[in-house]
Amino acid sequence: xxxxxxxxxxxxxxxxxxxxxxxxxxxxxxxxxxxxxxxxxxxxxxxxxxxxxxxxxxxxxxxxxxxxxxxxxxxxxxxxxxxxxxxxxxxxxxxxxxxxxxxxxxxxxxxxxxxxxxxxxxxxxxxxxxxxxxxxxxxxxxxxxxxxxxxxxxxxxxxxxxxxxxxxxxxxxxxxxxxxxxxxxxxxxxxxxxxx
Numbered sequence: 487x488x489x490x491x492x493x494x495x496x497x498x499x500x501x502x503x504x505x506x507x508x509x510x511x512x513x514x515x516x517x518x519x520x521x522x523x524x525x526x527x528x529x530x531x532x533x534x535x536x537x538x539x540x541x542x543x544x545x546x547x548x549x550x551x552x553x554x555x556x557x558x559x560x561x562x563x564x565x566x567x568x569x570x571x572x573x574x575x576x577x578x579x580x581x582x583x584x585x586x587x588x589x590x591x592x593x594x595x596x597x598x599x600x601x602x603x604x605x606x607x608x609x610x611x612x613x614x615x616x617x618x619x620x621x622x623x624x625x626x627x628x629x630x631x632x633x634x635x636x637x638x639x640x641x642x643x644x645x646x647x648x649x650x651x652x653x654x655x656x657x658x659x660x661x662x663x664x665x666x667x668x669x670x671x672x673x674x675x676x677x678x679x680x681x682x
Contacts, residue, residue: 520667522660526652533655535636535663541674543625546632547604549670550623553578559669560662574601577612584658591644595619617641636663 525532539546549559553576557563565581576599584591595614601607604625611619618641626633 520660520663522656522663524652524656524659526655529641531638531640531642531655533636533638533640533659535659536633537663537667538628538631538633539667539670539674540631541670542630543604543627543632545674546625546634546670549666549673550607550625550634551601553580553599556580560665562658562662569596574603575599576601578609591642597621615643617643 520535520537523534553566553568556566562584563580563582565579567579568576569579570577577596578599579594579596581592581594584593593615595611595616597609597614597619598612599607599609606625607621607623609619609621619638620640621636621638623637624635626635
């Protein structure tokens with residue numbers, strides 16, 4: 487690559503990264519309210535999320551398991567539907583989009599979900615655009631609040647750049663759970679707390 491081509495490449499790369507940063511959603515106080523950690527290496531992505539909501543586990547559970555309506559309150563989900571159910575075992579079909587600045591990736595999946603009310607949600611992708619995906623969400627009562635802890639182990643079906651990818655995966659996860667948290671709080675205002 488000659489000197490002019492190298493300069494053009496670096497200029498284009500800088501403009502691309504700047505564009506990604508400018509298009510990233512603002513986190514604000516959610517950095518403190520929603521803790522997100524991402525490990526991204528060797529093509530595998532591990533995501534940890536934890537946050538508190540000022541409702542009882544049953545109230546949070548109602549939102550976290552509202553698979554048929556999740557597209558109405560999480561912007562990255564375009565379609566979600568329970569396609570079969572046997573007791574606490576479900577198959578859920580979903581389609582969505584993840585945006586990293588100027589880049590966007592669509593995903594399709596059918597997940598096998600095992601529910602342990604009102605404590606644990608386990609999901610394993612059985613087919614879809616990712617190579618592997620397993621997710622676990624745990625709800626623990628903490629006084630008059632609920633701590634929600636989420637763990638995902640994903641092997642994506644496409645390449646995601648290293649450091650920049652990690653930054654946007656964190657931001658995307660925080661935004662999705664911010665929307666989920668907002669919906670839990672919104673519904674909690676109208677849903678009576680369960681009697682002990």
